[in-house]
């Protein structure tokens with residue numbers, strides 16, 4: 001497969017006279033793709049029903065004539081102002097009951113029928129007009145579902161849709177009462193019409209109520225997206241993508257992905273480090289201009305799974321962004337390193353965001369490949385270098401991983417709904433396991449929670465999965481390799497009740513979690529052979545083999561055959577040591593990488609990336625900061 005580069009471009013931001021020159025420069029730079037259109041609704045339809053597509057025709061023609069391929073976005077993330085006059089109740093409402101306003105983007109409620117029809121209408125017009133245009137090569141639906149906290153809406157519209165959803169799921173109020181345990185605190189309902197949204201209750205709402213609401217909200221995103229994919233497919237055979245975000249778990253990306261051909265994500269390594277990563281101040285300081293060394297890779301592997309093998313970077317940070325608490329300039333070389341890391345993880349394309357920095361509006365402080373005066377910014381030359389290197393590089397393929405890690409969106413909802421300890425974050429628990437595996441130099445596959453076949457792997461991890469699916473439990477029973485399940489896994493039913501017999505209820509493992517505790521971060525639970533648990537631990541009664549105990553005498557790690565259960569949140573070094581032993585038993589070679597270096601093998605090459613701020617010596621080579629090297633395997 002040919003791996004390609006691209007860029008995000010907004011023809012509507014620039015005079016028409018500029019387009020041809022921009023397109024020629026993009027082509028000279030070695031770009032293949034140009035994504036356009038995703039926020040252009042007010043220029044496509046300035047007043048309701050008056051369609052002005054001629055400028056888009058010309059833009060696509062100009063870009064295509066220069067040899068570029070267009071990714072065409074549906075503009076539904078930015079309904080124009082007139083839309084609110086037609087649908088005054090289409091705005092989402094936040095958890096405190098305040099309606100969200102016009103004047104930025106993503107101002108719509110996923111469940112709003114009227115807005116869904118408008119989205120279908122504009123998508124149909126675009127798909128009919130450009131579905132077979134030879135210059136178009138792919139589609140993008142909407143833009144970054146869930147970004148700016150836009151999935152959970154507490155609007156009257158959402159309430160109506162939620163009641164319908166509940167009626168379909170539970171059939172009768174009695175069944176719902178039973179499933180949720182509404183006898184508790186006299187919460188029984190006599191009809192679906194009595195049920196409200198779970199915000200604004202006096203104290204916490206029933207976690208089962210919350211879980212139902214979270215599932216409903218996720219389903220609304222899936223439905224909204226599916227309306228567009230079904231329309232596009234009627235008129236076009238070009239692949240359809242959506243651009244997901246980093247560390248966003250408010251909807252089930254696997255479920256949306258089932259309707260797409262390609263998963264893509266928007267990689268802003270420095271923004272994410274500053275804005276969302278849970279890490280120490282020292283860590284954030286050390287990687288301030290490079291980004292966290294595992295955060296991008298984790299999402300590459302996640303979206304490879306969401307895209308069932310096909311995935312892209314739709315937006316790649318090229319310089320300082322504008323939206324994080326602090327917005328440093330990347331180290332020289334990072335715009336190249338990030339792209340190569342994505343390719344090493346199997347990306348088909350990497351598109352930089354954006355072509356030219358805008359001198360107006362919200363993102364004027366956000367770098368592009370060009371400055372606002374059209375002079376190349378530093379990432380321009382780095383992109384050119386990647387283009388040259390790609391041209392000289394044979395296809396590297398994507399190597400199969402021997403280690404798999406399960407990621408489950410519903411578990412993120414479950415532990416947000418009832419964390420039990422303030423700092424219990426599902427994302428962080430999984431991410432820390434991922435990081436520990438990466439420190440050992442391993443390739444990793446991420447699996448959806450309903451994976452049915454584990455036979456390709458020698459080690460499978462499933463930390464924190466609230467409810468293991470029957471599919472996964474079946475796969476686990478068949479699997480002959482090593483697995484590490486837990487902590488807090490299979491701890492709830494799908495209706496968020498505690499199962500009896502008590503968890504973990506794993507095939508062949510005689511174990512009962514008798515009690516759990518959450519702990520403040522400065523209260524570790526020491527293990528008898530060194531190392532410690534943090535945040536969370538479980539007290540297990542078991543007849544299984546005890547591999548390791550806590551210093552206070554409870555089983556910390558137990559096993560039955562290849563199946564291991566971990567009874568606490570292992571601190572970083574403890575996790576690395578544990579995984580190293582498991583890999584040794586599984587026959588998987590590991591190496592301890594220096595803190596700055598990360599590795600990824602493709603079918604033919606080994607790639608090594610220096611994320612650190614200093615030069616590193618590794619196997620006789622000196623690797624500069626932001627350095628990437630590859631060698632044949």
Ligand code: GAL
Pocket residue numbers: 143144147266268315321322323353363366
């Ligand atoms: C992304 C978004 C882009 C742009 C970019 C800035 O989240 O999709 O439209 O806003 O961030 O970093």
